[in-house]
Amino acid sequence: MALDKSEVEKIAHLARIAINEDKIPEYASSLSSILGLVEQMQSTNTDDIEPMAHPLDATQRLRDDAVTESNQRDAYQKIAPATEDGLYLVPKVID
Amino acid sequence: MAWETVIGLEIHVQLSTQSKIFSGSATTFGAEPNTQASLVDLGMPGVLPVLNEDAIKKAITFGVAIDAKINQKSVFARKNYFYPDLPKGYQISQLDLPIVDIGHLDIALEDGTVKRIGVTRAHLEEDAGKSLHEDYHGMTGIDLNRAGTPLLEIVSEPDMRSAEEAIAYVKSVHALIQYLDISDGNMAEGSMRCDINISMRPKGQEEYGTRTETKNVNSFRFIEKAIRGEVIRQIDELEAGNKINQETRLYDSAKDETRSMRSKEEANDYRYFPDPDLLPVITTDEYIQNLRDNLPELPDQKIERFQKEYELKEYDARVLAASKQLADYFETVVATSGAKAKLAANWVTSELLGALNKAGKGIQDSPVSAELLGGMLKRIADNTISGKAGKIVFEGLLNGEGSADEIIKAKDLIQETDTGAIEALVDEVIANNPAQVEQFLAAEKDKRKKLIGFFVGQIMKASKGKANPQQVNQLLGQKLK
Incomplete structure (x- = not known):
């Protein structure tokens, strides 16, 4: 299965990655070869095999419902580019 | 043409746990911004989610209360999208194997009939943070206190046929989650939010029409208004020969209308996959039976x-x-x-x-x-x-x-039960209203009942509400002959 230019652009947009126009053919071919591998795997008969959600055959440990974190806002916000009134500021997301 | 409305609802319920679903941060409503946002909630590199047992317990409690199948092996998945109030770039949710599988809820309608509404599934997920768009120098403020609060998303079958049925269903869910004590159900604080799927079809047609989804409606009144408005809009479109676009709409309560969200956000390509940070959740028969045995009165x-x-x-x-x-x-x-x-x-x-x-x-x-x-x-x-x-x-x-x-x-309101004192009042009122007495005596027996009310009223008034009405009635009966 070969990806075309617009599909590569869509995948990049969904991942919010900026890509160089002239690199698109290269990406298209690498990504297509990954899909080729998947296609090859698809041809294996898995009728009697239960899908695994995780490579480890283990089950999730649960924690008790207790508050264990304290307010560390000042420390965390030291690395934020912009804060105000305790909020993290980001470029405006709606018009 | 006669149209039939088809409604399905997705209700997001905040579960009333003390701490978040994947971190030990508090979930208290109304705290100072970002004071309840830990490294896990901020989506910092290298952190890992650790699942809160109480969220599982509350979800299964809901499941057994609606007689649902519980998936004893349940899996968490990543739902990928970018928005600043979702720092990780994905929401941990469930796709295949949700914790609660198919169940049902019976709703009582105004006319007394009971209708069974199918519940397709109910899955656990984490809430996002809050974006504040008021002016921060042209920027958006982000509060991540809510990020990671456990949500149970309850998805219904498209079984409702009117706004009334939808409201009855939402009210039943609202009552149930409070009975079960799994959520405070405080709609004003966003503890329960609703996405409404609506489509129309010609009456008698089996196939569903194209649906729209109206997002994030958070009060009974708005749910009703949003449905009524969207039904009228769709009928107008269809009768004008237009097609309904499958799209996400927003309810604007100020204008009382739904409107299309920008098409950019319609890229519903969430690329779900199982979250490698979380293992499958396995629950035993005993665990579920114990919750079933301990259900409160429903x-x-x-x-x-x-x-x-x-x-x-x-x-x-x-x-x-x-x-x-x-x-x-x-x-x-x-x-x-x-x-x-x-x-x-x-x-x-x-x-x-x-x-x-x-x-x-x-x-x-x-x-x-x-x-x-x-x-x-x-x-x-x-x-x-x-x-x-x-x-x-x-x-x-x-x-x-x-x-x-x-x-x-x-206020000196103790009831007068002294017959002598009441009798004096009765006599006084009879003496002061000869015209009414005459009218009463001239009336047919079956009309008298109504007319006697006048005297009772006057006597009660004269006694400042203190006379015993039974005694007043009795005395009047004796005297007005």
Whole structure:
């Protein structure tokens, strides 16, 4: 299965990655070869095999419902580019 | 053409855990921005989610209450999208193997019929943070206190056929989550939010029409308005020969209309995959059975018990059991007053709920506690005051003038049961109203009942509501012959 230019652009947009126009053919071919591998795997008969959600055959440990974190806002916000009134500021997301 | 409305709902319920679903941060509402956002909630590199058992417990409790299949192996998945209030770039949710599988909920409609609504699934996920778009120098403020709060998303089958049915279903879910004590159900604080899927089809057609999804509607009134508006819009489009676009719409409560969200956001390509940070959740038969055995009394059971135990009519039982808080209030009134349950039911459903509605308040904000109202009914039940004086006392209770006994004393409302004193009042009113007496005596027997009300009213007024109405009626009957 070969990806075309617009599909590569869509995948990049969904991942919010900026890509160089002239690199698109290269990406298209690498990504297509990954899909080729998947296609090859698809041809294996898995009728009697239960899908695994995780490579480890283990089950999730649960924690008790207790508050264990304290307010560390000042420390965390030291690395934020912009804060105000305790909020993290980001470029405006709606018009 | 006759159209049929088809509605399915996705209800997001915030579970009332102390800590978040994947971190040990507090979930308290209304805290200072970002004071309850830990490294996990901020999506910092290298952190790992650790699942809160109470979220699993509350989700399964809901599941057994709606008679659902519980997936004893349940899996979390990543739902990928970019938005600043979702720092990780994905929401941990469930796709395949949600914790709660197919179940159902019975709703009671206004005409008394009961309809079964299918619940497709209910899955656990984490809530996102909050974006504040007011002006921060042209920037958006992000508060991540809510990020990671456990949500149970309850997805219904497209089984509802009108706004009324949809509202009845939402109210049933709302009552149920409070009965189960798995959520505070506070809609104003966003503890319950609703996405509404609506489509139209010609009556009699089996195939569904194209649907729209109206997102994030957060009050009963808005749900009803959003549905009515969207139904009219779709019918107008269809009758004009246009097609309905499958799209996400927003309800604008200020304009009372739904409108399309920008098409950019419509890129619904979430690229779900199992979250490698979380293993499958396995629950045992014993664990589920234990939750089933410990279910509290559910709304339908309470309605039945109220009818049996208190000899209430089904309608009154339904009104009183509509919320757990109201039901508890009613039972406290009955217990403290020692009065007949019917009397307590009347006072709670008419006087109290009437006053609360007028003030736009819920039972939880009632200025009159169940104990205070019970204290007053006790005085009606033991004949200290008349029902009429009760209304004066109730006004006093509403205004915070103290207990019933204090108000009765302060306003001198103790019922007059001295026959001689009442007789004097009866004589006085009869003497002062000869025209009415004549009219009464001239009237047919079956009309007299109505006319006697005038005299009772006058006497009660003259006694300042203190005369015992039974005695007044009796004396009038003897004297007006």
